[in-house]
Amino acid sequence: MKRVALLISGGGSNMLALVRDMAGDHPARPVLVASNDPAAAGLGKAAALGIPVAAVDHRVFGKDRAAFEAALLEPIAACAPDIICLAGFMRVLSPDFVGRFKGRMLNIHPSLLPKYPGLHTHARALAAGDAEAGCTVHEVTADLDAGPILGQARVPVLAGDDEARLAERVLAMEHRLYPAVLRRFASGNRTPVFL
Ligand code: GRF
Numbered sequence: 001m002k003r004v005a006l007l008i009s010g011g012g013s014n015m016l017a018l019v020r021d022m023a024g025d026h027p028a029r030p031v032l033v034a035s036n037d038p039a040a041a042g043l044g045k046a047a048a049l050g051i052p053v054a055a056v057d058h059r060v061f062g063k064d065r066a067a068f069e070a071a072l073l074e075p076i077a078a079c080a081p082d083i084i085c086l087a088g089f090m091r092v093l094s095p096d097f098v099g100r101f102k103g104r105m106l107n108i109h110p111s112l113l114p115k116y117p118g119l120h121t122h123a124r125a126l127a128a129g130d131a132e133a134g135c136t137v138h139e140v141t142a143d144l145d146a147g148p149i150l151g152q153a154r155v156p157v158l159a160g161d162d163e164a165r166l167a168e169r170v171l172a173m174e175h176r177l178y179p180a181v182l183r184r185f186a187s188g189n190r191t192p193v194f195l
Contacts, residue, residue, distance in 0.1 A: 003083070003185045004182070006085045008089055009035075010090070011040075013171065015033060016046075021182070028183075034053065035089075050092060056071045066094070069097045079170070087178070099142070108177070109136050118144070134152060151178075151193035153173045
């Protein structure tokens with residue numbers, strides 16, 4: 001049974017989708033939900049589900065990223081995860097931190113990578129007049145939003161879409177894609193999932 005630590009920054013909708021899927025017959029189970037924001041709503045939701053939680057406020061550390069990551073590493077190391085899922089985690093992690101979990105840290109990004117790494121992905125897809133948008137689950141490497149792709153799902157861009165409507169459509173697909181990828185990844189299969 002693989003042990004999964006999940007990192008969030010806000011509501012944690014992807015974290016909840018993953019945790020709910022792991023509640024069934026699944027090769028992994030959640031052992032920690034941690035956040036860089038003590039006020040992240042997802043922490044309360046995870047705690048209500050009986051999952052250990054931790055919060056390390058990045059603001060306390062100012063510009064000292066290394067000190068923040070050292071503090072964040074404590075509760076993560078204490079639960080000895082096999083896999084780390086970044087799920088709406090909005091802090092950029094250093095190559096040193098990422099390197100500690102090489103090949104076993106996943107992230108979901110709201111675009112069809114390699115298109116639109118970084119922020120404001122939906123606005124960029126709309127501005128480009130793309131007919132499709134979507135989301136990608138990838139291995140986290142030192143290069144932001146650029147690791148090996150483990151899954152991708154496409155949604156249509158519809159007439160009249162604004163950023164909020166497209167984001168909602170993509171997020172619903174994220175909640176299907178990420179659990180499908182984690183199931184496969186946790187069973188040792190790295191074949192990408194395409195929905
Ligand atoms: C989503 O757009 C997701 O793609 C990105 O963070 C946003 C919030 O995710 N990674 P969640 O609702 O906190 O899981």
